[in-house]
Every structure is written in C-alpha cells, then in structure tokens.
Amino acid sequence: AFGITEFGRAIYQYNTLAKAARDAARYLSTRDATDTAAKDVAKCFAVFGNPSCSGTPLAPGLTTAMVSVCDALACPATHAAQGAAPVLNLVTLTIGGPNAPYTFVSLVPFVVPDIAFGPISVTMKQVL
Numbered sequence: 001a002f003g004i005t006e007f008g009r010a011i012y013q014y015n016t017l018a019k020a021a022r023d024a025a026r027y028l029s030t031r032d033a034t035d036t037a038a039k040d041v042a043k044c045f046a047v048f049g050n051p052s053c054s055g056t057p058l059a060p061g062l063t064t065a066m067v068s069v070c071d072a073l074a075c076p077a078t079h080a081a082q083g084a085a086p087v088l089n090l091v092t093l094t095i096g097g098p099n100a101p102y103t104f105v106s107l108v109p110f111v112v113p114d115i116a117f118g119p120i121s122v123t124m125k126q127v128l
Contacts, residue, residue, distance in 0.1 A: 006112035010104045013059045017095050017102065017120050020046045020058050024067070025093040025122040032127060033072035033080075033089060043067040046095060059102070066100040069093055071126060079126075091126040094119050 024046035031038035043064040044053040053064065072080035072089040079090040096102040097119040104115040 002108045002111045006106050006108055009107075010112075010115050013104050014117055014120070016058050017062070017117070018122075020049065021093050021095050021120050021122045023049075025091060025124045028069065028071065028091045028093060029124040029126050033074075033091070039069045039071075040064075042069060042093060046093060060105065062095075062102060063100075066097075066102055067093065067095055068097065068100075089126040090123055092121055092123040094121040096120055 024042040027045055028038060028042045041051045044051050046067045047053070047057050047062050047064050048055050049058050057063070070079055070092040072091075075092075079092065081087045082090055096117050101116045101118075102120075104117065106112045106114050
C-alpha cells in the first residue's frame with residue numbers, strides 16, 4: 001500500500017511539473033525573445049504558479065535554478081527562424097535536466113526510493 005501511494009505521489013508531482021512547464025512556455029510564446037524580464041516571470045510561473053515568485057513552490061524542493069529557457073536569443077541555431085514559409089521562432093522551457101535535476105523525495109524510502117525525474121520540456125511557437 002505504501003508503494004502504491006508513493007508512486008501515486010510521484011506521478012502527481014510529475015504531472016504538476018509538466019503543467020507548470022506548459023503554462024510558463026505558453027506565457028513565453030506571447031513575448032519577444034529579447035524580453036529578458038519575461039523569462040524571469042516565466043520561471044516564477046513554472047516554480048510558484050504566479051508572476052511574483054511568492055508563496056510555496058508547486059512541488060517540494062523546486063527552485064527557479066531548476067528552470068531553463070531556450071529561445072531565439074539564447075539558442076539561435078535551433079530556435080530562431082525555423083521552418084520555411086511561414087518562418088517562426090520557438091521557445092523551450094525545461095524543468096530539471098542534467099545540471100539541475102528535480103528529485104521526487106519519497107516519504108518511505110525503504111519501499112520506494114527517491115526518483116530523479118528526467119528533463120520536463122515544452123516547446124511552443126514564439127512571436128517574431
């Protein structure tokens with residue numbers, strides 16, 4: 001029973017992170033790639049669910065340092081002027097990854113060990 005409960009908690013936290021990444025990427029998709037303040041706001045959306053970075057993180061232990069943004073300015077080779085007629089920019093928001101992974105901390109580690117989630121990424125079209 002403890003194992004089932006812990007795996008349920010892990011899936012819930014992963015789903016929370018995936019939704020937060022999608023919401024933050026959606027916010028960035030409406031902003032220009034040169035708007036560096038928007039990137040900070042998006043990181044706040046991904047971690048706290050609000051633009052002011054206030055309150056409790058959406059998942060325990062989640063920080064803005066675990067969120068990265070790749071857009072036409074930061075990753076021009078892969079995100080600027082992609083496609084052919086119509087040309088578009090892309091924006092990718094990632095939670096976790098090799099430099100700052102997010103780890104689900106189990107309440108019963110003797111039944112279910114801590115789980116290091118892989119990168120959770122969302123890519124969307126960005127305004128030109």
